[in-house]
Amino acid sequence: MNFAALTLPCYITVAALLSIGLYGVISKSNLMKIFISLSIMETGVNLLLITIGYIPGGTAPIENANFAKYVDPLPQALVLTAIVIGLSVTALAIAVLISYYQKNGTLEYKEGMKW
C-alpha cells in the first residue's frame, strides 16, 4: 500500500494519543487526571475521523477557483459535533469533581468515598 505523505504519521499519532489516554485511565487514581486522559483519547478519535476523510492533495471544502480537489466534508462536520459534546462532558465532569472535592477534601478515588 502506498500511503500519502500525511496519512501514516496521522495514524501513528492517533494510536499514540489513544494509548496515552488508555494508560492514564488505567494507572492513575486522581480523578482529574482520569478525565484529562479521557479528553486525550477523545482528541485521538477526532483526529482519526479527520484522517479517514483526507484526500491526497485536497484542500478545505470551501469553494475556491484555485483548487480542484477538496477533502471529504462529512467527517469534519461530525467532528465539529463531537468537539462540542466533548466540551459539554468536560464541563459537567469538572462540576462533579468540584462537589466531590467539597465533600471529601481530595481528588483521589478510594472505595467508600461519597459523590
Added chain:
Amino acid sequence: MRRYAGIAVALLFFAFSISIFIQLIPYDSYEGSAYHYKNPINGSVANESVPSHYIKETRNETGAVNAVTAIVVEYRGFDTLGEVTVLFTAATGVSFLLYQLHKKMQRREANLITKEGSKIVLPFALLTGAYIFIHGHLTPGGGFPGGSVIASGFLLMLLAYPKFFVNEKRLSYIESISGSIFVIIGLLGLLLATSFLQNFIPVGKPGYLFSAGIIPLIYIAIGFKVGSELSSIVQKLKEVEE
C-alpha cells in the same frame, strides 16, 4: 504494579491499533464503493457517493460556499439541534451541581497587565466572535467557534477582575430566545417548504454575505446561544466556594 500493567496494556493497544489502521481503514478517495446517493426529497437515486454529492452540489442546493457549514446546518440540521440541546443540558447540569446561596468571589487581584489588557481585548474578542458566526457560510468557522471566542472574552474579564460578573438573567434570556429562534426557523421550514429545517428563503448568489438562505440566520442564533451558555458555565465555575 498498576502502573506497569497500564504501560503493558497501552503498548499492546498501540501495536494493535497501528496494525488495524494500516490494513483495514480505506482512504484516498471519497468515491468509495457506495454509489447510491438517494435524494431525500424526491427519492431519486443518483450514481454517485454521498461525499462527492456534497462536494459538487452544495453550491447549487444550499447556496453556501463552505460545504462543512452546509452539512452541519442544512443537510444534518436535526443533528445540530440535538448537539445544541446537549450543550444546554450540560450548562443546566453545571448550574444545578454548583448551586450556592452565598456567592463568593475570587479573592486574589490580578496583575496590572492582565487588568488593562483584558479591557482592551474584550471588544475585539466580541467583534471577532460576531464576525466568525456571521460569516459561517463563507469562511471556516460558524456558530460554535464564534460563541466560544465571545465566551473567552468574558473568561478573560472574569479572571482579571474579582468583582466582575455577567448578569445571569440576561444570559438566560439571550440563550432561550436564540434557542427558540432556531426551532422556529425549523418549524417555518416545515410550514413553507416540505420538511423540518428546510430552506425556505431564496438562496441568492453564492459567495456573498446575503446568500445561503437560512444558514446565516441559524448560525447567528447558535452563536448567541453558545456564547451565553459557555459564559454562564465559566461564571458558575468561578463562583465556587473553597
